Each structure stands twice: as structure tokens, then as C-alpha cells.
Amino acid sequence: MAVTTAPGSTAALYSTRLAERAQEEKFDPREIRLSEVGLCGRKQTLRALGYEGDEPDERSLSIFESGDEHEETIYHLWAEQFPRQVKRQVAVRTAYGTGHIDIWVAPLKHLVESKSTTEKSLKRLPMEHHVDQVTMYLHFWGRAHGATAEIAYRVKETGEIKSFPVEYNERRALSLIANLVEIQGAIEMTQEPLPIPADYTAFSFPCAWATGRCPFWQNCWGGAQTEVQKKKVIAKAPQLAADAQEYLKLRQRRQALEGQVAIIKVREDVLEGGFGSVLDGAQASALVAGEVLLGRSRIPGRITYDGDAILEAGVITQEAIAPFRRIGAGYDRWTPKDLTAPKKSKAG
Numbered sequence: 001m002a003v004t005t006a007p008g009s010t011a012a013l014y015s016t017r018l019a020e021r022a023q024e025e026k027f028d029p030r031e032i033r034l035s036e037v038g039l040c041g042r043k044q045t046l047r048a049l050g051y052e053g054d055e056p057d058e059r060s061l062s063i064f065e066s067g068d069e070h071e072e073t074i075y076h077l078w079a080e081q082f083p084r085q086v087k088r089q090v091a092v093r094t095a096y097g098t099g100h101i102d103i104w105v106a107p108l109k110h111l112v113e114s115k116s117t118t119e120k121s122l123k124r125l126p127m128e129h130h131v132d133q134v135t136m137y138l139h140f141w142g143r144a145h146g147a148t149a150e151i152a153y154r155v156k157e158t159g160e161i162k163s164f165p166v167e168y169n170e171r172r173a174l175s176l177i178a179n180l181v182e183i184q185g186a187i188e189m190t191q192e193p194l195p196i197p198a199d200y201t202a203f204s205f206p207c208a209w210a211t212g213r214c215p216f217w218q219n220c221w222g223g224a225q226t227e228v229q230k231k232k233v234i235a236k237a238p239q240l241a242a243d244a245q246e247y248l249k250l251r252q253r254r255q256a257l258e259g260q261v262a263i264i265k266v267r268e269d270v271l272e273g274g275f276g277s278v279l280d281g282a283q284a285s286a287l288v289a290g291e292v293l294l295g296r297s298r299i300p301g302r303i304t305y306d307g308d309a310i311l312e313a314g315v316i317t318q319e320a321i322a323p324f325r326r327i328g329a330g331y332d333r334w335t336p337k338d339l340t341a342p343k344k345s346k347a348g
């Protein structure tokens, strides 16, 4: 019998709901996502730089919808234990990217990442990239709150829930932050997508899997890039070879230094966390450790105003601010490439 989506049917209602969901912009596409820190960095750069990917089809939207339903179930389990003390989608904003903790059980200082799985996948749990995601939540947010963490998997076929605790691992966190720094560098400095990771292939996860593929598959494996490159007009300028070489070296040096500074800053943050705990415990403003005197002073936060929120709240209108609008001058983006570097193979 043919499957139809008759108007007025439950199936039609669900399709409408999915279509509405497709219109919702849940997350800012320009943001680096902590939830994907253990997955493809190229994907994060493509999305943030505005490259077009496939729109999710109805099947994918339905999978997202059922993921939300599993989270709802897990949330209610906790909310029934601790009414009004369990929060959802707690934002974790960092200098390297943004994440959202699914469920925060405040009385237990416990964060829960909700996932769904299949019976077939149970033996592979917890997934490494899910542990990476929770490691970032612990690093940037959980440690300061003295949190414990778990990944709660809902088994699709049976509805059972399997919990996996996640312990904070500083080494893992620092290595993941280095990935974020690399993504950030590609978005903000070179403004070029990261290359396809060497161990990825066109027909294995995370590029493709049995029932779907990454929204940027066409860009990476479909030859779309080659077409764009063909349109470029390239002038020959052998007289500038030395200058171009110097420029390339300067750019590489600057990127390496900026990457190092970011990693140093991460380590400083970790150490400051330890010093802060001692000062808090002693209610002191300085400590002496060996031959170092270390002081801490609180700098009050700056007062700022969120222009978008002001407009959204209707306090002022777009028309009212129109006379004050200024459009900045455009600029040239220079992207040096080393033509002698070995080419990255798409298939690794």
C-alpha cells in the first residue's frame, strides 16, 4: 500500500512540524561548536565561513526531533527529583567556541549530556567524540562548579537508558583546545577551510555512513572545489618571488606564534584555577609558592549593551538607528600558499 501524507493526518501534522523546525536557527552558524570538537574541524570551518551545505531532509529533521524527545525524557527524570532546580541548555561560552550543556542538575552539581543510540552500537559506548564534548564542558565550566558528568544514552529500540560517567582529563582537554585553536585560526586568520583530515575517506564516518552523509560532502568529495578554482585568473609575477616567499614565511610565523599564545593562555587558565582554589579556601588575595609571590585582584566587568537584544525587545527600532548606520570600508584578504608543499590527498 502506498504511503501518503494526507492533509489533516497525523503524518501531515508531523511533516509541518519538521518543516517549521527546519526554519529555526538554533545555533549561530558562525560559532565554533564545542559539541563537535572531536569531529571534523574542516566541517566547522566550512560552516563558519559560509560555505553552502545540504539542507537537512525530513528524515534528518525527524532524527533531531526524536533526539530532543529523548532529552525531554531524561530531563523529566531529574526534574521530578529536583523540581525547579534542573536547567537545560546551559550555555558554555569560551574564547574558543560555544557549547550547551543538555541538563544541569544543580543540587548534585551534575551535568548530563543526552544522546540516543542503537542496540547495535551499545558495545562501542561511550563514543569518543561524545567524551570529547563533555571534556570541554568540564574544562570550561564544570571544574569551576565542582561538577561531575555523565553521558546518558537512550536506546532507540527499547527506550532503555545507559549512563557513562566522564572524568575530567586535563591532557585530553588541552589537546582538544589545540584543535579549537586550529579551527579558529582558519576562520579568523587564513579564512580558508581546513583541509580534509588525512585519515578521512569519502564513504566512511564522519563523511558518510549507511543512511546519510555530511552536509558538506559535495564540497569535499564532489569536485565542487575544483570548479571554483578553475574560475580564478592567476597573473604571473616572477619578479615578486622573493617578496612572496618572505610574505609566506611571515604569515606562517605569525600563525605559529598566535597558536602558541593561545595554548599558553589555556595552560595559564588551568594553573590560575588551582591558585584560585587555594586563595578561595584561605580567603586570601595572594599566595607565596617557593620564590614566587602571586597576587589576585578582581577587575569589575565592563558594562555593555546588547544591540541585537535591544532591537528585539523593541526599545528602539531599526528605523530609529538607521541615520547612525556606518558601513566599514572593505579590505583585501591575502592568502599565501606554499606551492612546494606536498598536496593533501583527498582519500588520505
Ligand code: SF4
Pocket (backbone or CB within 6 Å): 040, 041, 042, 043, 046, 196, 197, 200, 206, 207, 208, 214, 215, 216, 217, 218, 220, 221
Ligand atoms: S565531508 Fe568529511 S571532510 Fe568534509 S566536512 Fe564533512 S566530515 Fe569533514
